[in-house]
Amino acid sequence: GPVLGIEASCDETAAAVIDGDGHILAEMVLSQLAEHEPYGGVVPEIAARAHLRYLPDLVRRAMANANVSYKELGGVAATSGPGLIGGLIVGSQFGKGIAIAHDLPFVAVNHLEAHALTARLPGLVDDGAPFPYLLFLLSGGHSQCIAVMDLGQYRRLGGTVDDAVGEAFDKVAKLLGVGWPGGPALERIAAEGDPDRFPFPRPMLRRPGCDLSLSGLKTAVAQAVARLGDGPLERAQRADVAASFQQAIVDVLADRAVHAMTMMREQFADADLIVTAGGVASNKRVRAALSDAAGTCGFRLVAPPIRLCSDNAVMVAWAGLERLRRDLRDDVSAATLPRWPLEALSQRSA
Ligand code: ATP
Ligand code: MG
Ligand code: FE
Numbered sequence: 001g002p003v004l005g006i007e008a009s010c011d012e013t014a015a016a017v018i019d020g021d022g023h024i025l026a027e028m029v030l031s032q033l034a035e036h037e038p039y040g041g042v043v044p045e046i047a048a049r050a051h052l053r054y055l056p057d058l059v060r061r062a063m064a065n066a067n068v069s070y071k072e073l074g075g076v077a078a079t080s081g082p083g084l085i086g087g088l089i090v091g092s093q094f095g096k097g098i099a100i101a102h103d104l105p106f107v108a109v110n111h112l113e114a115h116a117l118t119a120r121l122p123g124l125v126d127d128g129a130p131f132p133y134l135l136f137l138l139s140g141g142h143s144q145c146i147a148v149m150d151l152g153q154y155r156r157l158g159g160t161v162d163d164a165v166g167e168a169f170d171k172v173a174k175l176l177g178v179g180w181p182g183g184p185a186l187e188r189i190a191a192e193g194d195p196d197r198f199p200f201p202r203p204m205l206r207r208p209g210c211d212l213s214l215s216g217l218k219t220a221v222a223q224a225v226a227r228l229g230d231g232p233l234e235r236a237q238r239a240d241v242a243a244s245f246q247q248a249i250v251d252v253l254a255d256r257a258v259h260a261m262t263m264m265r266e267q268f269a270d271a272d273l274i275v276t277a278g279g280v281a282s283n284k285r286v287r288a289a290l291s292d293a294a295g296t297c298g299f300r301l302v303a304p305p306i307r308l309c310s311d312n313a314v315m316v317a318w319a320g321l322e323r324l325r326r327d328l329r330d331d332v333s334a335a336t337l338p339r340w341p342l343e344a345l346s347q348r349s350a
Contacts, residue, residue, distance in 0.1 A: 001074030002066065003324065004098065005317025006059065008051040008091030009083025009111045010140070011035075011042045014313035015059045017066035020074060022122045022321060025066035027314050029307070030054050033181070040180050041170070048086025055094050062313075070102040075329065077320020080108035081337030082141070088336045096332040107320035108334035112137065112342045114315040116148050119275040119302045121318050129302055132271050134264040136257055136290065139278030140166035140183075145210045145260035146342060147267060148275070151322050154342040157263050158210035158256070165249065165280045168214040172221050172245050176238045186242050187283050193236070193243030198224050200248040202255070210260035212252055221245050246285060254289040261297040275302045282306040 002025060007014040016027040032050045036042050063070070078095030081088055092108065099106035116135050120128035134157075135146040143166075144159035163171070166183055173182025178189050200220050203213045221241060228237055257274065264271045274294050280286055287303050294301040308314060323329070 001072055002068050003317045003321045004059070004063065004073055004076045004095070005109075005313040005315070005320060006055070006076070006078040006091045006095045007111075007114075007311055007313040007316045008055060008087040009079045009081070010087065010311055011047050012311040013051050013054040013058055014311065014316075015055070015062040016313035016317045017062050017068055018314065018317045018321060020321070022128070022318055024314055025068060026062045027312065028058050028062050028065075029312055030058060037180055040174055042084070044084045044086055047084055048090055051087045051090040055090060059094070059098075070098065070104070073102065073104050075099075075105040075107060075320055075324045077107040077109045077316050077323075079111045079114065079316050080334060081110060081340035083111055083338065085336065085338045088338065092334075092336050100332055105324060105329040106332050106334070107323050107328070108330040109316045109319045110340055110342065110345055111316075112142065112340075113152070113154075113345060114319040115139065115277040116146065116154065116342065117151070117319050117322055118277055118304050118308050118315045119273075120322065121304075121308070121314070124304055125273070125302050129273055129275055132268045133273035133275050133302075134260055134271060134299070136260065136274060136276045137278050138165045138253070138276060138280035138286070140164060140170065142278065143212060145256070145263075147264060149268075151326060152328075152345045154345060155267075156343055157260055159212070161211055161213045162215040163218060165214065165253070166278065168218055168249065169280065171218055172242070175222060175225055176241060177232065178238060178242065183279055183283065186246065187285075189239050190242040190246040193239030193241070195243040195247035197240040198244035200224070200244055202248055202251050205252060205255050208259070210256045210263060212256050214249075214252075217245070217248055217252075246283075250285050250289045253286060254293045257290055257293040258297055261294070261299050265297075272299050273302055274299045277304065277309055279310040281309040
């Protein structure tokens with residue numbers, strides 16, 4: 001039957017219903033932009049309270065739009081980690097409550113697994129990306145290259161040793177004062193700038209493996225901004241810094257992706273899909289560069305539509321459905337885990 005998905009791990013309150021084949025019946029996302037904007041970042045306590053306020057009505061509307069009653073559901077899936085503990089508790093307890101009230105199976109979804117499995121939604125790649133594939137996860141909290149071998153079977157090939165890519169975008173955006181959330185604002189202003197104006201470092205370029213490091217780049221941007229003078233930068237200067245920063249990121253990501261695809265081929269000779277996910281995957285220059293890199297390596301890039309790259313509940317419902325299809329359900333006493341690496345799932349689903 002249909003699956004209800006609930007996502008409240010960060011600052012998006014989201015609910016979605018998919019049918020038993022994974023087709024989307026309803027999807028709702030409420031970004032808490034106004035709540036957090038005055039602070040220039042997500043405030044965990046405010047996020048948790050906002051989830052509490054928004055979720056009941058959002059779920060009610062998702063169910064109404066899907067035209068599905070609770071007793072028709074095949075299960076309830078709620079993000080139970082990793083993320084901000086307050087929101088995770090609100091979302092997962094809400095899902096558990098519905099499951100208990102209507103005697104439905106509950107799935108405690110790992111948010112990263114939900115990003116990882118999005119490419120398997122029917123319609124994105126034919127009937128869904130077949131295993132194994134390479135996942136290049138580029139979000140606000142994570143930047144990792146992962147071999148997705150099977151449901152629950154993940155092998156980390158590399159990742160950031162310091163900042164996540166989205167975090168770097170957000171920090172540079174804050175430095176430039178281009179607005180919040182930083183990533184999309186930075187992409188917009190970068191479009192007006194000269195990407196060659198500032199020769200920012202490309203850390204880790206051509207280094208073996210597929211680790212990445214972004215804190216040196218961030219520091220170089222801060223130093224360049226400081227050298228431009230004390231007062232607020234002119235718009236054209238901000239655009240040049242943004243464009244040059246974005247270009248450095250794009251070059252690093254393309255190089256790291258090529259290395260990750262090479263590693264993937266060594267371990268899985270037939271692998272030919274690279275899937276990108278996470279909010280940064282909605283950046284047009286990043287998508288174009290990854291697509292080129294994939295072509296170079298004889299891989300195909302799968303980039304989900306932007307609304308499915310950033311946080312959403314469709315991916316949570318889908319991860320729940322994939323688990324329910326294999327009879328992998330969780331007890332309503334399942335823990336809520338602020339830290340929950342993908343590789344920890346391998347033990348769980350065996
Ligand atoms: P995680 O999934 O690791 O818990 P998260 O849920 O905060 O982190 P997402 O919602 O997937 O991450 O992505 C948000 C991040 O993506 C933010 O850091 C944001 O700045 C970045 N981002 C969103 N759109 C763009 C864009 N167009 N260009 C660059 N970065 C972007
Ligand atoms: Mg978010
Ligand atoms: Fe996310």
